[in-house]
Amino acid sequence: MTMPFLDPAALHRPVYQSLADQIARAIADGHLANGCKLPPHRSLAHDLKISVQTVSRAYEELIRRGLVSGETGRGSFVRRQEPSGDVPYLQERPGEVVDLSILKPVCEAMHLDRMKAVLAELSVDLPASAALSFRPNVIFPGHRIIAADWLRLCGLNVSPGNVVLTNGATAGMTVAMMSAASTGTVIATETVGHHTLIPLASYLGLKMVGVEIDADGMVPAALDALCRQEDVRSVFLQPSPINPTATMMSLERRKALIAVARRNALTIIENDPLGPLMENRPPPIAALAPELTLYVTSFTKTVLPGLRTGYLVAPDRLMSAVANRHLVSHWIATPLLAEIASRWVRDGTAMELVRWQRAALKKRQEIVRSMLKGIQYGAHPEGLHVWLPLQSRAEEEIFVTQARLRGVALAPGRSFQIGRDDHPAVRIAVGSASETELRSGLRIVASLHQAAPEPLLLAI
Incomplete structure (x- = not known):
């Protein structure tokens, strides 16, 4: 052969x-x-x-x-291949597809109307610095003060001087990783984690290692053991249910991981793009260990997908490194988007849209509970997705393929796999489709799950 x-x-x-x-x-x-x-x-x-x-x-x-x-x-x-993650979502949306593969907030016409309204305002009173200046220190001092107000809603009390404006969470993650570890060293993360981390680490010359997880997130003893074996400089955590398994890490687990980080002199990178979306959540890791933690948040998952701006909070010891690395990799955040975010924080629009999103996601998760009744899955009542465990990678591949043949796109669990532990599953986004489409897609998911998918017959 x-x-x-x-x-x-x-x-x-x-x-x-x-x-x-x-x-x-x-x-x-x-x-x-x-x-x-x-x-x-x-x-x-x-x-x-x-x-x-x-x-x-x-x-x-x-x-x-x-x-x-x-x-x-x-x-x-x-062709010559660059390091690349296994993208979990459809890169195109051909034909009639119920797309439950891409993670995004619920959006309605109201969201577009809000953006049109603020753009109309800016056409009248756009600050000159937002259009004409190259210097971050000229454009953003006032924005950093407003950012500190938003970060208080996220559970942090920070100085405006410790905030860097970024073009969303991905830019914040990149700068944080560049600042927290040096070439050839290790960044630890959950063994089911962010799908861009492996290629990003490869581009930066870092080694990304997956650490065992349980129902409460990363296992502290496993992180401690890895630190004895490898030159670990940083640990990347997603303690809110933005993580694929939809786990809200407990306060006790957060404190235990902080203790391991302190014992091993690790810098923590906390990715929290959901910010204030979820009520009654534990405080961010950055609030518990501000001297150790680089904190990343943004507006795209909670306010508006096109509002690609966010904040990176750094402790004093890393502020110079963060500012320099952001300068060489991005120069500055896009001033126009930063101006929109600041206006919406200041006038209450941003939090109003977060509260609207919270209610919309609660309704979506109620639909999930109804449609997947009797099926075990992971989710948060205000979360953007569902994590449906399966028995094996083979079943996962068949499940995703059968769903796609029936017009439903799901994200395969392998896309989020970092490390040797195997967690076959599918991720089901609840905000990316209409309620009608969501019910239709979940009906197919439930029927496939109950039927215990079998290999399909060969056909051209």
């Missing part, structure tokens, strides 16, 4: 897509090196006992994904 690592028995409908997935995994696992020539269509079709047309469609799919290049007269070759 020309590619012995391919498994004909694991091919399922649509076969071309399943074959493309297997070849993509082979590339990611190093079975197919950069520049390697793929077998001719006819040869691979003969080996796998499928049609030449199916192989051709698989190669076309790999070209579309940017994994393979086709050269007329020479064949198909593996």
